[in-house]
Amino acid sequence: MNLVENRTTLRLTYCALGIGLLIALFPIALLVLNSLKPAAQIVQNPLALPEVLRWDNFTRAWADARFGATMLNSAILTATTIVLVCSTASLTAYVLARRKVKSWKIITFYLLGTTTAPIQLFLFPLYFGFARLGLINNTFAVALIYTAVYSPFAVMLLRTYFLAVPRELEEAAIMDGASHWQVFSKVMLPIVSPGILTVALIIGLYSWNEFLIATTFLQGAERQTAVVAFFLLSGQYTSDWGEIMAAALIVTLPVVILFVLLQRRFIEGMAGGAVKG
Amino acid sequence: MxxxxxxxxxxxxxxxxxxxxLMTISLAFFRWDGISDPVFVGLANFRALWPDRVFWTALTNNVIWTAIFLTVPIAMGLLAAAMLLVARRGSSFFQVIYFLPMVIATAITARVxxxxxxxxxxxxxxxxxxxxxxxxxPLTRTSTALYGIATVDLWHWWGFLCVIFFAALRQVPQEQIEAARLEGANFWQLMWYVLLPGIRPTITLMMIMTVIWSFLVFDFVYILTQGGPAFSSEVLSTLAYRSAFYDLAVGKAAAVAVVISLFGLAATAFYIRAQAKEFDR
Known part of the structure; x- marks a missing residue:
């Protein structure tokens, strides 16, 4: 595309884009920089480079936020949610994309409607109901809530992948005597597997980072997620910001590394869900 | 089958x-502490909200929040996306960095x-x-607390819009852009007459979603100020949460949740109508 003949325009554009870069990176740089500094030095100047690298911030953060246990909790919760969402949403997305049932339209609109339902609209009865059933501090119960909240998005995204599969493939498989289930599991699923991977990544990101539901339903120390453990650590009054930033980096780093490695999938998935519906 | x-x-x-x-909607007509038997009180929960100053502050704050997020991040996202289109080289690198704040947990962003x-x-x-x-x-002053929180959310949010708008802009037909260039249009004219009309459906959709999300905002407010100081940054969702879990006034919380949903419902109707066109194809 030849939008620009003019060098000055181009230079100005890059300047402006560079400012955007600074805005996005500045708080992240502060996070990384200060995770390596003692609290006293942060108070002096949060912008200064560390004089000595304080790796013990990380060992203290690891111990105080019990990341050994809480990161494992987060990982189990995230993995359970991914499995539940991917398995249930791919079934639904297939049926809705191929209009296999008469009421496909109503169901699609219903699911679209629930993507916009405020959490507060179902949180309170759900909490007191789960409390009565003894499901507070239950990782699987929270994974079910995440599945309910995230699967409409997953269905809408996977639907676009199923729509892209040529109908002839399905018809050929049926001609060869494949059952409905075989058509779905042996023909369709392998073709849309890139879509399922994208959904898994995005749902994984959401569940790992989720705060409101995790802090409400997993209050007990033994089931806490890493994000909630970080929140509690950072909320104490004797704030050692070096340790807090180290804890922040521990929780964030796995997500950021995965994001940078697989950025195209993340961006296409999140943007695709919004642009295409 | x-x-x-x-x-x-x-x-x-x-x-x-x-x-x-459905239980929340019916609970809005009861007085309930979460443990004992609910007592039917008719419209009393809603009537109690009417003279409640905190409720009106929260509602006003949600409206202010909506106004901020309908303008600032959408303008920033559109501008950055259009510039990415002009720059071309390095656009995917810029995109990844702009998007990065979005993948960091809200609790962490808030504390940083x-x-x-x-x-x-x-x-x-x-x-x-x-x-x-x-x-x-800004978080410790009643006059600025809400804007302090909004700035944090803005930082975390605008890059997402930029990426979405950039994806949409790349679908604008090449010929239209070239024709405008041939007629000597500058950057702003190109933006106003070609690019913005070209991605209007995406902008509309994002504006509808902004209205819906603005009435749901919770994490940043709850973590940064808990609605304070002196309820100055209270929004409807934090008000409902506190009523239910701190004051054990579940009926009042349910009434607030119904109010949130009414605002969401109007926007959701538009959302479904906008999406329906996609399904009829």
Whole structure:
């Protein structure tokens, strides 16, 4: 595309884009920089480079936020949610994309409607109901809530992948005597597997980072997620910001590394869900 | 046969969302502490909200929030996306960096801003104060708390919009852009007459979603100020949460949740109508 003949325009554009870069990176740089500094030095100047690298911030953060246990909790919760969402949403997305049932339209609109339902609209009865059933501090119960909240998005995204599969493939498989289930599991699923991977990544990101539901339903120390453990650590009054930033980096780093490695999938998935519906 | 495929999704959805949502709507007409038997009180919960100053502050704050997020991040996202289109080289690199704040947990983003930027002790504000530039911590003042929170959310949010708008802009037909260039249109004219009309459906959709999300905002407010100081940054969702879990006034919380949903419902109707065109194709 030849939008620009003019060098000055181009230079100005890059300047402006560079400012955007600074805005996005500045708080992240502060996070990384200060995770390596003692609290006293942060108070002096949060912008200064560390004089000595304080790796013990990380060992203290690891111990105080019990990341050994809480990161494992987060990982189990995230993995359970991914499995539940991917398995249930791919079934639904297939049926809705191929209009296999008469009421496909109503169901699609219903699911679209629930993507916009405020959490507060179902949180309170759900909490007191789960409390009565003894499901507070239950990782699987929270994974079910995440599945309910995230699967409409997953269905809408996977639907676009199923729509892209040529109908002839399905018809050929049926001609060869494949059952409905075989058509779905042996023909369709392998073709849309890139879509399922994208959904898994995005749902994984959401569940790992989720705060409101995790802090409400997993209050007990033994089931806490890493994000909630970080929140509690950072909320104490004797704030050692070096340790807090180290804890922040521990929780964030796995997500950021995965994001940078697989950025195209993340961006296409999140943007695709919004642009295409 | 294929109906069975829908059972898992719908079952989970109905049990977790639909039934509790219907219960919330009916709870709005009861007084309940979460433990004993609910007492039917008719419209009393809603009537109690009417003279409640905190409720009106929260509602006003949600409206202000909506106004901010309908303009600032959308303008920033559009501008950055259009510039990415002009720059071309390096656009995917810029995109990834702009998007990065979105993948960091809200609890972490909130604490980084609170401790490393806003804090007069450990943050950039403290550093500026020591250089003689007086900057107060916006979160501790009633007049600025909401805007302090909104800034954090803005930082986390605008890159997402930029990426979405950029994806849409790349679908604008090449010939239209070239024709405009041939007629000597400058950057702003190109933006106003070609690019913006070209991606109007995407902008509309994002504006509808902004209205819906603005009435749901919770994490940043709850973590940064808990609605304070003196309820100045209270929004409807934090008000409902506190009523239910701190004051054990579940009926009042349910009434507030119904109010949130009414605002959401109007926007949702537009949302479904906008999306319906996609399904009829």
């Amino acid at each position: 294929h109906c069975l495929y829908l059972v898992p999704t719908l079952l989970i959805n109905v049990v977790i969302i639909l039934i509790p949502a 801003w609170q401790g490393m930027i806003y804090s007069p002790v450990s943050g950039i504000n403290g550093l500026l104060n020591r250089f003689g530039i007086e900057v107060a911590d």
